Amino acid sequence: NAGVTQTPKFQVLKTGQSMTLQCAQDMNHEYMSWYRQDPGMGLRLIHYSVGAGITDQGEVPNGYNVSRSTTEDFPLRLLSAAPSQTSVYFCASSPRDRGLDTQYFGPGTRLTVL
């Protein structure tokens, strides 16, 4: 199993541009989440999903959209990038019987918005 994969690993955007961060998992996990981590800080939850077709907001959802059309994929869309969205983004997944407090994390996407 590849586990949780994220693409791209690095991305530079200009203010106002849009883009999609990709996340996929091959473990058939029901739960998937997106987090951002700013330098020297812990992770903050952006959006999460408890199954295909179901999404919900986390702690910092503004400026981001998500959808969950399949169990495997959970893309994160930045609608109009802002410098405040410069961060490292992590995707995570967990099986339903373990809940959202025991997750497997991807390697991260480092995003810079100029």
Add this chain to the structure above:
Amino acid sequence: LAKTTQPISMDSYEGQEVNITCSHNNIATNDYITWYQQFPSQGPRFIIQGYKTKVTNEVASLFIPADRKSSTLSLPRVSLSDTAVYYCLAQGAQKLVFGQGTRLTINP
């Protein structure tokens, strides 16, 4: 979500046992205590989880007193590769909220 408090940083030496204590005074009845480890430029990695008393796996032990208002992660005989940030979480299986964690540095 129960707020957790843990030391910002700790230092130790190779071969020592390291104990990191976390306080979670407002832990709810349904909350579990979970610890994650994060290396630079990587996502967090689940280490251990417990509800009460003691839990042990191949990586660490977790000690939780009867009142569950605190917990202690114990890392036996640490090595340089245990240098990382360790996060303590005390919450139910709904949302995951990370604090700043404890930056553990292991010296030779």
